[in-house]
Amino acid sequence: MKIVESGIKDVKAHESVKVVMPCNLYGCDLGENVFVGPFVEIQKNVRIGARTKVQSHTFICELVTVGEDCFIGHGVMFVNDDFSSGRPADGDSTKWRKTSIGNGVSIGSNATLMPVTICDNVVIGAGAVVTKDITESGIYAGNPAIKLRNI
Numbered sequence: 001m002k003i004v005e006s007g008i009k010d011v012k013a014h015e016s017v018k019v020v021m022p023c024n025l026y027g028c029d030l031g032e033n034v035f036v037g038p039f040v041e042i043q044k045n046v047r048i049g050a051r052t053k054v055q056s057h058t059f060i061c062e063l064v065t066v067g068e069d070c071f072i073g074h075g076v077m078f079v080n081d082d083f084s085s086g087r088p089a090d091g092d093s094t095k096w097r098k099t100s101i102g103n104g105v106s107i108g109s110n111a112t113l114m115p116v117t118i119c120d121n122v123v124i125g126a127g128a129v130v131t132k133d134i135t136e137s138g139i140y141a142g143n144p145a146i147k148l149r150n151i
Helices: none
Strands: 024-026 064-066 099-101 122-124 138-141 146-149
Touching: none
Parallel strands: 064 099, 122 138
Antiparallel strands: 138 146
């Protein structure tokens, strides 16, 4: 058995960043005044913009960019493998897809985001599953997430 300790490794972070341990952060970039709650994993090649809050038990996989002034609720899951070949990519990062979250986006607890692009000023409801790009600001919820109304 091999045990690997969680922790913070190779993270580029502004001095104002606050991280509540335990967390597993590696190879990511955290902007000014970012907050990361406990039991969060943020993988390499992730960029979190200034003043964004990431709540506990959230998983942000490789190839995710989150804008400024965002809120990511508890237990939010980002996915970079869309199973395009009908099965998991099994670590083949050439099959992974990017996710891009705009500025001023709020993502409710336990939402799941497939590889998508979300524009600025969007609210994603708790438990939503985002499977397609969101190109208009507004409030989205459901599985799959649909626009409910304008903000």
